[in-house]
Amino acid sequence: MxxxxxxxxxxxxxxxxxxxxxxxxxxxxxxxxxxxxxxxxxxxxxxxxxxxxxxxxxxxxxxxxxxxxxxxxxxxxxxxxxxxxxxxxxxxxxxxxxxxxxxxxxxxxxxxxxxxxxxxxxxxxxxxxxxxxxxxxxxxxxxxxxxxxxxxxxxxxxxFAKCETLKEYSRFIAEVEQRLEQGLDRDRAIKDTIFYCIKHNILRKFLEIYQAEVYDMTSMKWDLDTALAVTKSEGVEEGEKNGRWKTLVELVRKGYLSIKLAAKEAGMSEAEFRKTAML
Known part of the structure; x- marks a missing residue:
């Protein structure tokens, strides 16, 4: 993917x-x-x-x-x-x-x-x-x-002088891009950057709490647009809304995406997502 x-x-x-x-x-x-x-x-x-x-x-x-x-x-x-x-x-x-x-x-x-x-x-x-x-x-x-x-x-x-969080977000992106330029694949670059930033107090509180979610949403595991394109290329022509929903459910079932993130993207509570997706 x-x-x-x-x-x-x-x-x-x-x-x-x-x-x-x-x-x-x-x-x-x-x-x-x-x-x-x-x-x-x-x-x-x-x-x-x-x-x-x-x-x-x-x-x-x-x-x-x-x-x-x-x-x-x-x-x-x-x-x-x-x-x-x-x-x-x-x-x-x-x-x-x-x-x-x-x-x-x-x-x-x-x-x-x-x-x-x-x-x-x-x-x-x-x-x-x-x-x-x-x-x-x-x-x-x-x-x-x-x-x-x-x-x-x-x-x-x-x-930057008035909003430290914005500056730290900018630094996080720069660290990822630097690792990509060094030849790391994005999956590894994201992972390395998360650990580097926690160690050096860059977005530290946010990353310590949401580390798994950040990795999911930024890494190779979470690319809904590409996954949807693959689904359509395999002959599923149920329209964008239904196709994206089925892709969300499939990514969760295969372990590529957490229910928490999938429910958030679907605009549902986790309980609603589990019930609708029959998980």
């Missing part, structure tokens, strides 16, 4: 779904000094089991702000459009259907958009991209601004 291509954003989501780390990152971005993690409410968008477009991380700060974040290897000119569509889904979920036709203005949290890239030392440290850059007929009446931060290790990203 091929190695997972998007291990970086999977790890990013896992780390920053921890509210203490997320609050630290939000404070670094906003310049605030919030201390109460209860103010953060992580958004979940349920629908199709696996959506072709999935936002890495979005959350509300009380009823005041909504923040959407993405982690990307390089800058993507379509990020303003993608984040615009994600925001529309969040607003649609928040506002009752009946409110769309009422006369009272429906209050909405103020949106903020951030993309973190690992584009290397030659990429800009910070920049912005706007939705209007894609318009074919001028600026129009709609705008959306995305703030990009280059978080490659060794770059003078202004967020």
């Amino acid at each position: 091929a190695t997972r291509r998007n291990y970086k954003d999977s790890l990013f989501r896992a780390i920053f779904k921890q509210k203490k780390a997320l609050l630290s990152l939000y404070n670094a971005l906003s310049g605030e000094g919030l201390t109460d993690t209860k103010l953060l409410h992580i958004n979940t968008l349920k629908g199709v089991l696996y959506q072709t477009m999935r936002n890495d991380l979005s959350f509300r700060v009380g009823d005041r702000d909504v923040v959407l974040m993405e982690e990307q290897s390089t800058q993507n000119g379509n990020m303003p459009l993608r984040l615009f569509l994600y925001l529309a889904k969040i607003y649609q979920k928040q506002v009752p259907n009946t409110a769309f036709y009422g006369s009272r203005t429906q209050p909405l949290p103020t949106p903020h958009f951030y993309v973190f890239t690992l584009g290397g030392k030659d990429a800009p440290v910070t920049c912005t991209r706007r939705l209007s850059e894609a318009f074919t007929g001028g600026s129009g009446d709609l705008e959306l601004t995305v703030h990009f931060y280059n978080i490659s290790y060794g770059v003078s990203c202004p967020l």
Whole structure:
């Protein structure tokens, strides 16, 4: 099985779904000094089991702000459009259907958009991209601004001094990439990096608690897209939703994936996953 291509954003989501780390990152971005993690409410968008477009991380700060974040290897000119569509889904979920036709203005949290890239030392440290850059007929009446931060290790990203967890995430990725350049396969590179980082106090608490899960989500064992492609090539044509579900169950049965991670990806509790999969 091929190695997972998007291990970086999977790890990013896992780390920053921890509210203490997320609050630290939000404070670094906003310049605030919030201390109460209860103010953060992580958004979940349920629908199709696996959506072709999935936002890495979005959350509300009380009823005041909504923040959407993405982690990307390089800058993507379509990020303003993608984040615009994600925001529309969040607003649609928040506002009752009946409110769309009422006369009272429906209050909405103020949106903020951030993309973190690992584009290397030659990429800009910070920049912005706007939705209007894609318009074919001028600026129009709609705008959306995305703030990009280059978080490659060794770059003078202004967020590193304010959010140690982000800096340590960057260091973790750099350690993996260094081992890959040395000729290690990704499976071994991930494993070595986990032990190195625990020893050198890099994401130590997170890795000590979630070491097995991190290895599962970043290594060769957890590549759902590739596994699905193999399943389809063998003649299973039941559609993306059913195909991905069957692949999840198969990976668990073969011992390649923990029930905890499979249930999380399926949007279920572990008990629901066991019952539905008949495990």
